[in-house]
Amino acid sequence: xxxxxxxxxxxxxxxxxSLAAALAAEQDVDVAAAGSAPAxxxxxxxxxxxxxxxxxxxxxxxxxxPLLAVPAQAPGPVREAAPRPCPRDGxxxxxGLRTSHPYLRTVVLADRDDPRRAAAALQAGASGWVAxxxxxxxxxxxxxxxxxxxxxxxxxxxxxxxxxLTAARKxxxxxxxxxxxxxxxxREVLRCMVAGLGRKAVAERLFLSPHxxxxxxxNVLGKLGVHSTLxxxxxxxxxxxxxxxxxxxxxxxxxxx
Numbered sequence: 463x464x465x466x467x468x469x470x471x472x473x474x475x476x477x478x479x480s481l482a483a484a485l486a487a488e489q490d491v492d493v494a495a496a497g498s499a500p501a502x503x504x505x506x507x508x509x510x511x512x513x514x515x516x517x518x519x520x521x522x523x524x525x526x527x528p529l530l531a532v533p534a535q536a537p538g539p540v541r542e543a544a545p546r547p548c549p550r551d552g553x554x555x556x557x558g559l560r561t562s563h564p565y566l567r568t569v570v571l572a573d574r575d576d577p578r579r580a581a582a583a584l585q586a587g588a589s590g591w592v593a594x595x596x597x598x599x600x601x602x603x604x605x606x607x608x609x610x611x612x613x614x615x616x617x618x619x620x621x622x623x624x625x626x627l628t629a630a631r632k633x634x635x636x637x638x639x640x641x642x643x644x645x646x647x648x649r650e651v652l653r654c655m656v657a658g659l660g661r662k663a664v665a666e667r668l669f670l671s672p673h674x675x676x677x678x679x680x681n682v683l684g685k686l687g688v689h690s691t692l693x694x695x696x697x698x699x700x701x702x703x704x705x706x707x708x709x710x711x712x713x714x715x716x717x718x719x
Contacts (some may be wrong), residue, residue, distance in 0.1 A: 577622025
């Protein structure tokens with residue numbers, strides 16, 4: 463009998479271990495618990511290295527945000543190191559795992575029904591959204607279902623989630639149209655803005671004068687129809703625009719509106 467390997471991630475340790483113990487009573491389930499997103503990532507990496515990777519991850523929607531971890535510096539001159547961001551919550555964890563562990567099926571555990579967050583979880587790559595107070599038999603059905611590529615939502619959330627997904631698709635289409643109106647140089651500047659770089663850092667990266675960068679930023683805001691850097695970044699993310707790659711030792715500067 464092939465066993466299902468499940469990892470429960472919840473920063474309420476008693477809940478995580480209790481749920482793991484209940485699932486472990488099933489003959490076809492192997493289960494482990496992790497108390498944070500970083501601990502979950504370590505467990506997943508270790509299991510993959512050992513050739514015993516997990517099949518399903520159950521993540522609390524409201525994982526506590528961990529402190530930013532600063533990578534160790536190499537010997538030599540002291541340089542300011544950029545913090546390495548950790549997942550902010552369960553949905554952010556799911557989003558990151560879509561790239562690092564694409565084989566893994568993920569299910570978000572929630573204290574309350576929330577169509578907007580459930581839709582965000584599905585967009586992040588989750589295969590299901592389940593109430594924490596659901597029955598064990600229901601949770602097991604979801605675990606086995608997502609392994610068959612099924613998507614599981616509470617029936618009461620279905621209409622709201624579909625509405626959110628439809629609205630998100632509309633906003634994305636509008637955002638993509640606005641981004642397409644930018645010149646190649648303006649798109650480069652926008653990607654720098656998404657990465658959190660300020661005017662001076664953008665100028666250094668693109669070998670431009672700060673005055674020229676300011677002009678490009680003003681043009682970007684005007685073409686996108688927004689009035690601040692934060693609004694431009696939000697629109698860019700909706701359109702699927704990612705940040706420029708930053709070197710590990712380069713500290714992100716504060717965006718300039």
